[in-house]
Amino acid sequence: MPDTAAAPDGEGVFLVTNSRSGQAVVRADPLPRVRERLARATVHELGEDESLDDAVTAAMAAEHPPRVLGVLGGDGSVSRLAHLARRHDVPLLVIPGGTFNHFARAAGLDDPDAALDAFASGQLRDVAVAEVTVDDGEPITVLNAVSLGAYPQFLAERERRGALGKWLGGVVAIQRELRGARPIRIRVGDRRARIWSVFVSVGRNDPDRHAMMQRSGLNDAVLDVRVHHARGTRVRAMASLAFGRRTIAVLRALRLMPRSSDLERFVEQTWEVRVQPDDAPPVYVHDGELEEADPAGFTLRVRAIPAALRVYAP
Incomplete structure (x- = not known):
């Protein structure tokens, strides 16, 4: 279904890249291509001691919070960003950049351009998830x-x-x-x-x-x-x-x-x-x-x- 949460040039997108993800199974570093196609997105490269939660919390507390959360990374990063997107009730842009990219493949996002094309055309899909809870801990997406x-x-x-x-x-x-x-x-x-x-x-x-x-x-x-x-x-x-x-x-x-x-x-x-x-x-x-x-x-x-x-x- 079409969506107007963010502009095709990336305005309104906060995209986190995680260099600590496993080696991407892609032919070249996708980040230059991402910056080219999402020229007005905020691209945040995760610091050595910075968590995904910290980066997103700071972005959502800004005067103009993002309308879309994005991630360039592997399944662990994608899963955590999905949890945060649910928490803040915003759509998620997934750009595969890990070793296996299991969720991205299941979603038909076999390479970064497929993800960027879906975003540019506003193709949003509803996704079922699971929540896991251990003892009295918080649920994890x-x-x-x-x-x-x-x-x-x-x-x-x-x-x-x-x-x-x-x-x-x-x-x-x-x-x-x-x-x-x-x-x-x-x-x-x-x-x-x-x-x-x-x-x-x-x-x-x-x-x-x-x-x-x-x-x-x-x-x-x-x-x-x-x-x-x-x-x-x-x-x-x-x-x-x-x-x-x-x-x-x-x-x-x-x-x-x-x-x-x-x-x-x-x-x-x-x-x-x-x-x-x-x-x-x-x-x-x-x-x-x-x-x-x-x-x-x-x-x-x-x-x-x-x-x-x-x-x-x-």
Whole structure:
């Protein structure tokens, strides 16, 4: 639907760039192109010790606050800016600039020019989101997925080896987790289980994959919950984290993917799980962002919210 919240030249846009995002999978630095097409936008490069919240709070407190919030960065930055756009009830302009850009791809924003074209023509779409709450904490906006178990453990191990870089650190983390991945104990209602992992996607997702990093559409206001029970090997636990179609096909041909009897799926409006204290790290992930929780156990709640965000998308 057309929108006149900001001018096509960028007047009224406050766009944050985050150089700390993962290396962009684009051919060139998109920032010069963004500045050219949004000549009158306020482009704010995030400082070393500055948070996205601080930058947006200062902008919204100005005499003439922005009418659109924008972000050039990866999924973590996009997710946080989505939360702030909801808080201030303004549309969000997403320009992909991270490693995977899962949400941008789901929205049809495969490159910066696609995002800028959608903005120039005022194409706004309503987007369903999820909110995740841990214990008595504040709700966090989720655009793609929440995960417990093997994937957060892998990310925690990779962060420990940050000096190696994301890719080499990831290889080392996979090797480490193949030997040391630990199942977690959960309780959902009256049911208790030991599991390798849980993924909770915003909207119904591909039934053939377990690791749902990217949503399939924008409007489906439900949660697609996948549970991998700890009845198989660590190799299968790590293989289940594959999300590329070709990788999944190869692993399936090698019979390394989990058996269907070890996987459960639920489609819900809300989902709540109690993670029991164990020797596994008390961590979870939302949109690729690793978070720590209470080692004594924690309760994680997720709920789907329809039409909760407006995003420029074709």
